[in-house]
Amino acid sequence: MNSWIEDESDDEDSYDQGSASETQDAESQTSEEDDEIDLENLKLDDDSTPKSLYSSKSGITWSSIPYPSKKAKSSNDTSEKAGPTKLTEDVSSIQDAFICFISEKIIQKILIYSNMERTRNIASNEESEDITMMELKAFIGLLLLAGLLGKSKKNIKSLWKRSPLESPIFKATMGRSRFEKMISCLRFDDKTTREERKKTDKFAAIREIWSDFEDNIKTCYVPGSYVTIDEQLLPFRGKCPFRQFIPKKPDKYGLKFWLCVDVQTYYVFNAFPYL
Numbered sequence: 001m002n003s004w005i006e007d008e009s010d011d012e013d014s015y016d017q018g019s020a021s022e023t024q025d026a027e028s029q030t031s032e033e034d035d036e037i038d039l040e041n042l043k044l045d046d047d048s049t050p051k052s053l054y055s056s057k058s059g060i061t062w063s064s065i066p067y068p069s070k071k072a073k074s075s076n077d078t079s080e081k082a083g084p085t086k087l088t089e090d091v092s093s094i095q096d097a098f099i100c101f102i103s104e105k106i107i108q109k110i111l112i113y114s115n116m117e118r119t120r121n122i123a124s125n126e127e128s129e130d131i132t133m134m135e136l137k138a139f140i141g142l143l144l145l146a147g148l149l150g151k152s153k154k155n156i157k158s159l160w161k162r163s164p165l166e167s168p169i170f171k172a173t174m175g176r177s178r179f180e181k182m183i184s185c186l187r188f189d190d191k192t193t194r195e196e197r198k199k200t201d202k203f204a205a206i207r208e209i210w211s212d213f214e215d216n217i218k219t220c221y222v223p224g225s226y227v228t229i230d231e232q233l234l235p236f237r238g239k240c241p242f243r244q245f246i247p248k249k250p251d252k253y254g255l256k257f258w259l260c261v262d263v264q265t266y267y268v269f270n271a272f273p274y275l
Contacts (some may be wrong), residue, residue, distance in 0.1 A: 082262070084220065085221060100216060102213070106213065107133070107140075109208065114185050116191070117187045117191060121185060131182060135182070136182075139179065139182050142169075142174075145167070156183075157176065188208070188209045189207070202241055203242075203273055217268060217269065221267050221269065227260055227263060228263055229260050229261075230258075231256055231259070232256070232257050232259055233249045233254040233257075234255045234257060236253065236254045237254075242274065243255060244274065256274040257273050258273075258274060
C-alpha cells in the first residue's frame with residue numbers, strides 16, 4: 001500500500017515562493033481525502049497485536065497482511081496421460097499395429113471399390129475372379145516389402161525375376177500377372193460418382209479412406225502437452241492437379257501435407273493435404 005507522508009518540517013528556505021504555494025495547495029487537497037491511512041502509526045488492540053484490517057470512511061477495507069497467491073491449475077493437469085489409448089495399449093505385433101491404422105473397415109472398402117472397377121473393365125469374353133480379402137492383404141504386404149527393400153521404384157517385372165539378388169517372396173506369394181491386374185483396378189472410392197464429388201473436393205478419389213485413417217490415428221494415441229505443425233512433401237511425379245514443386249526439398253515434386261506431430265514421440269496426430 002502506498003501512503004503519502006507529508007513532512008511539514010521541511011526547510012522552507014530551499015523552495016521559492018511559487019513552489020511553496022504549490023506545496024500548500026497539495027497539503028490542503030490531501031487533508032480533504034478521507035481514505036488516507038497512516039500505516040506507520042498503527043494502533044495496537046487490547047492484546048498488544050497489530051490490527052490486520054482497517055476501514056476508511058468511504059467503506060473501503062484495507063489489510064496489512066498480504067493474501068497468499070493462488071496459482072491457477074493448468075488445463076493440462078486434468079488431461080489424459082500421453083501415450084497409447086485403451087485400444088492400442090495391448091498391441092504386441094506388427095500386424096496388430098498396422099490394423100490399428102489401416103483397419104479392417106478400410107481394407108473392406110478398398111476391396112469393394114477395387115472389385116467394382118474390375119467388373120467395369122472386364123471384357124465380355126474374359127474370365128476373371130473377384131479379388132479376395134486374403135489376396136488384397138498379400139498385395140498390400142508386397143507393396144510394403146518393396147518399399148522396405150528400396151525397390152518401390154523398380155520395374156515390377158524385375159521383382160519376379162529368378163535371380164539370387166531378388167527376394168523369392170514376391171513370386172511365392174502370387175503371380176506377376178495377378179499382381180499387375182490388381183494394380184490396374186485398385187480403387188479407393190466409387191469411380192462412377194467421383195466426377196461429381198471432385199467439383200467440391202479435389203481429394204475426392206481418396207477422401208473417404210483418408211477420413212477413416214485420420215479417425216484411426218486420433219483414437220490410437222494421446223499426444224503430449226506440446227505438438228508442432230509443419231509441412232511434409234511426399235514424393236510423387238504422377239498426374240495430379242495439386243502436385244507441388246518445392247525446389248528446396250530433397251524430392252522437389254510431390255504431394256504436400258500439413259502434419260500435427262507430437263513433439264516428444266514424433267507421432268502424427270493429424271494430417272491433411274494441401275490442395
